[in-house]
Amino acid sequence: MFGSSKRAVFKPSVYESSNNRRGKRMPRWMVILFTGIIIGAGGFWFLQTNYGPKRLSVEESNNLTNEISALTQEKQRLQAELEKKSLDFDALEKSNSAQGNTLKSSQTRIQQLTADLELIKKAIPADPSGNPIGIRAAEFEPEMGKLGYKLLIMKRDDSDPDLKGQLEFIVEGRYRNGKTGYAEIPPSEINVAAFQQISDTLTLPPTLTPRKVTIRIRDTESQKTQANRTFNIR
Numbered sequence: 001m002f003g004s005s006k007r008a009v010f011k012p013s014v015y016e017s018s019n020n021r022r023g024k025r026m027p028r029w030m031v032i033l034f035t036g037i038i039i040g041a042g043g044f045w046f047l048q049t050n051y052g053p054k055r056l057s058v059e060e061s062n063n064l065t066n067e068i069s070a071l072t073q074e075k076q077r078l079q080a081e082l083e084k085k086s087l088d089f090d091a092l093e094k095s096n097s098a099q100g101n102t103l104k105s106s107q108t109r110i111q112q113l114t115a116d117l118e119l120i121k122k123a124i125p126a127d128p129s130g131n132p133i134g135i136r137a138a139e140f141e142p143e144m145g146k147l148g149y150k151l152l153i154m155k156r157d158d159s160d161p162d163l164k165g166q167l168e169f170i171v172e173g174r175y176r177n178g179k180t181g182y183a184e185i186p187p188s189e190i191n192v193a194a195f196q197q198i199s200d201t202l203t204l205p206p207t208l209t210p211r212k213v214t215i216r217i218r219d220t221e222s223q224k225t226q227a228n229r230t231f232n233i234r
Contacts, residue, residue, distance in 0.1 A: 133217050133227035140233050147210045150199040163192040164220045172212040181208050
């Protein structure tokens with residue numbers, strides 16, 4: 001009547017794997033992928049830290065920015081200075097060109113004047129005294145008590161050195177009462193070149209009117225007479 005009770009006994013199936021019995025595991029390819037990512041990140045960090053460019057701090061970055069700004073301003077200043085120098089050079093070049101043209105024109109004019117002067121010197125009558133210094137021409141403006149004059153003095157030989165000399169005047173005239181009188185003027189220093197004009201006014205005794213004048217030129221050192229000529233005054 002009472003039958004025997006049977007307990008259910010667990011029997012593993014030959015078709016069920018042990019993995020299913022312990023739960024599902026992560027795929028092998030995913031494990032390899034994550035491992036590669038971790039190794040790559042670590043290697044990149046190692047290279048960046050040891051061999052990569054140094055990272056700047058905030059202060060160093062600000063200093064670098066300031067240096068770059070200063071260099072930029074200096075470059076702009078030098079550029080402006082270069083442009084100014086270029087303009088100055090162009091202006092100087094134009095000025096030199098203009099001066100060169102003026103110099104050529106002046107040289108041409110000097111040559112023409114030199115040629116004209118040679119013709120004039122040949123046309124002026126020679127000093128008949130034959131002295132080393134010739135008083136080639138003279139003009140006078142006589143008045144009572146004074147004598148204005150203009151002289152043209154030339155060396156007989158242009159190759160002779162210039163002469164430091166003394167210019168002397170001896171004036172003969174007539175006083176208001178009809179008597180003849182003389183006035184010897186103190187000598188003045190002159191430098192005689194190849195072609196020289198001299199003009200001045202002599203002061204005479206108040207009532208003496210000049211009628212004749214003798215002009216002498218002496219060498220200042222030797223006191224030898226280098227020119228001597230007498231002119232009648234009309």
